[in-house]
Amino acid sequence: MMSYDKRSGKIWYNNDLVEWAEAKIHVLNHGLHYASCVFEGERVYEKSIFKLEEHTSRLFYSAKRMGMTIPYTEKEINDACNKIILVQNVENGYVRPTVWRGSEMMAISAQQTKIHVAIATWEWGSYFDPKLKVEGIRLNISNWRKPPPNTIPWDTKASGLYMINTLSKHEAEQQGYADSLMLDHEGNVAEATGANVFFKDKNGEIHTPIPDCFLDGITRRTVIEIAKSKGIKINERKIKPEELRDFVGCFLTGSAAEVTPVSCIVDNQFKVCETIIDLNKSYQTLVRKK
Incomplete structure (x- = not known):
């Protein structure tokens, strides 16, 4: 490069x-x-x-x-x-x-x-390796946590907020993962180092953390709109790490990451299911619409 x-x-x-x-x-x-x-x-x-x-x-x-x-x-x-x-x-x-x-x-x-x-x-092409985007990327869980919202301007895209994201990303790469899942100050699922995270349950519903101490991404909001237009129920809520084993699908969203499937978070395995593939196709169609 x-x-x-x-x-x-x-x-x-x-x-x-x-x-x-x-x-x-x-x-x-x-x-x-x-x-x-x-x-x-x-x-x-x-x-x-x-x-x-x-x-x-x-x-x-x-x-x-x-x-x-x-x-x-x-x-x-x-x-x-x-x-x-x-x-x-x-x-x-x-x-x-x-x-x-x-x-x-x-x-x-x-x-x-x-x-x-x-x-x-x-x-600039794909943020993640294109092959990994097809198979799903692998995440670890970071040792760093998102600070409480009363300690930082959490709803901004300020450079200082990315210090722990870089540390988390480097740690993940050194362990052989593509990225890292970060938890918030209460131990709930927050986001990846540069993207928001979504999960699909066995009933076809999608769950995503409430952005109350991390950025509510523009791509995040776009994908939520796409999912709702398809009749998919979106649950914005607190998600505990122990719930990961109950989900069947996972993906990230961001301007750089676009819609990226996740194949595992440490020992929790996910399928690149049809719902995620369809959301990605719809997103790619939308962004290229003149």
């Missing part, structure tokens, strides 16, 4: 198109040292960004929750996202808008820092 700092083309950076290699920040950057940074992850399908407006609205919400005022309108960011995928000629890929505090202050307090915005995009 080519290093992301050595790619070619342009990046939208504070309302300018700059050379990819020149899109730099200073090492004494507040976003780097204190995680004052929010971002989005968006999929491009056939040169169109899926649910761009929803992603941009969430970006602005995340920034506001982090005390940052984005110096552009939502329309300007939408236009910039569409512009950069045209400039980069991305047909099926990924878009990463990022907002962060600059280098004017180097302390916990950052009242006078400038707010920067950059948008990068690149061609």
Whole structure:
């Protein structure tokens, strides 16, 4: 894989198109040292960004929750996202808008820092190995737990929240798994490291954790709408780890992960059932609809 700092083309950076290699920040950057940074992850399908407006609205919400005022309108960011995928000629890929505090202050307090915005995009295929997506990926259960909701801005896509996700993902990969299931502060099932999780029971109903201490994903909401349109009952509720053995199917959802079947979570085995295959087909049809 080519290093992301050595790619070619342009990046939208504070309302300018700059050379990819020149899109730099200073090492004494507040976003780097204190995680004052929010971002989005968006999929491009056939040169169109899926649910761009929803992603941009969430970006602005995340920034506001982090005390940052984005110096552009939502329309300007939408236009910039569409512009950069045209400039980069991305047909099926990924878009990463990022907002962060600059280098004017180097302390916990950052009242006078400038707010920067950059948008990068690149061609990108499956987040997981395509073969594994057919067979179902394997998950372990992380030793790290999602913090209580009164300790973090849990409903944002803020960079600092992903520290334990990275630790969990690395641990899973070192153990031979593709990803990790994370529990919440009460020991309930929460999410994977970068995707929401769903389970299918023996009666054909779908169960998914209530997003009360982790992000309610845009893809999560989309798949719930698709399932309901097919008459599938959705149960949003607290799920205990010991319930995993009672489910017959499992899958993840996310802008990067899309709809990804899960074959096992540690010793709990799942089938890539027809329901999951059908939901994935419907999702793929939706995202490519002009």
